[in-house]
Amino acid sequence: MKPTAFKVNPRKLGYFEMFRCARNPVEGLLGCALKIFLGPSDDGYGMLSFGDELDRRTVDDLPRRVQQATENYRAKVEKLGFVPGFVYSLESYGLQEAHGIVYRHKSGTAAVSIAFARNIHGPVETVTTVVGFNTPLDDDTYVMTSNNKRMLKKPPGWDCEYMPGAAPKDVFERHQERVERSGGTPRKVRSDDDLENLVLNCENEETAFNFQRGVYVKMTRADVKKGTRLKADYDRYGGRPPGEEDEDDYRD
Numbered sequence: 001m002k003p004t005a006f007k008v009n010p011r012k013l014g015y016f017e018m019f020r021c022a023r024n025p026v027e028g029l030l031g032c033a034l035k036i037f038l039g040p041s042d043d044g045y046g047m048l049s050f051g052d053e054l055d056r057r058t059v060d061d062l063p064r065r066v067q068q069a070t071e072n073y074r075a076k077v078e079k080l081g082f083v084p085g086f087v088y089s090l091e092s093y094g095l096q097e098a099h100g101i102v103y104r105h106k107s108g109t110a111a112v113s114i115a116f117a118r119n120i121h122g123p124v125e126t127v128t129t130v131v132g133f134n135t136p137l138d139d140d141t142y143v144m145t146s147n148n149k150r151m152l153k154k155p156p157g158w159d160c161e162y163m164p165g166a167a168p169k170d171v172f173e174r175h176q177e178r179v180e181r182s183g184g185t186p187r188k189v190r191s192d193d194d195l196e197n198l199v200l201n202c203e204n205e206e207t208a209f210n211f212q213r214g215v216y217v218k219m220t221r222a223d224v225k226k227g228t229r230l231k232a233d234y235d236r237y238g239g240r241p242p243g244e245e246d247e248d249d250y251r252d
Contacts, residue, residue: 042220046224
């Protein structure tokens with residue numbers, strides 16, 4: 001899949017999706033009521049889809065804020081028998097960032113991603129750290145269990161369950177139960193190459209699915225230019241206005 005800069009088209013979201021993606025119930029209800037009048041924004045916020053390979057990095061390459069936010073989850077998934085793999089980052093536009101820290105289980109029957117996302121939009125800052133387990137099956141379907149909340153609709157063949165706020169141990173135990181109940185045969189994830197293929201397959205499949213249904217649309221050149229400028233400010237100041245950056249907490 002060729003990397004493509006994209007943004008969300010709210011008009012194509014389902015009503016339940018619109019409500020679930022809102023920051024609060026009032027915003028969700030308002031968005032549902034006005035959905036037919038909404039279209040893609042021109043605020044410069046968006047993402048770049050993945051291509052055919054990942055830029056594998058290490059936890060030490062991440063900003064300190066991300067290392068600290070994920071430290072507890074990283075320790076907990078390793079106690080569950082997961083072997084550290086690598087870190088990858090989503091290329092974003094606007095005042096935001098997103099990273100995935102991925103592991104494979106020593107049995108080869110599951111992978112896990114610790115996902116960190118931060119978004120600053122006007123006066124509102126949103127920071128999310130969640131964990132999600134994934135077992136690919138031999139029929140090219142997936143069993144996925146996460147402590148995130150349900151948001152966008154997923155592609156066909158993705159059997160997803162959500163346990164918002166649950167501990168990694170509880171989520172993994174539930175995941176194992178669901179894999180066993182599926183009756184499918186897990187495709188083993190035995191190496192970092194297997195892990196990379198799993199990440200790319202899922203990321204690209206989900207992106208293509210949302211393009212097909214019109215939820216994702218291409219960013220214009222003006223969008224990309226504006227978003228790149230905002231992202232440069234974000235990377236320089238850690239999302240803070242000039243003059244408020246703290247060099248101890250935010251790296252250039």
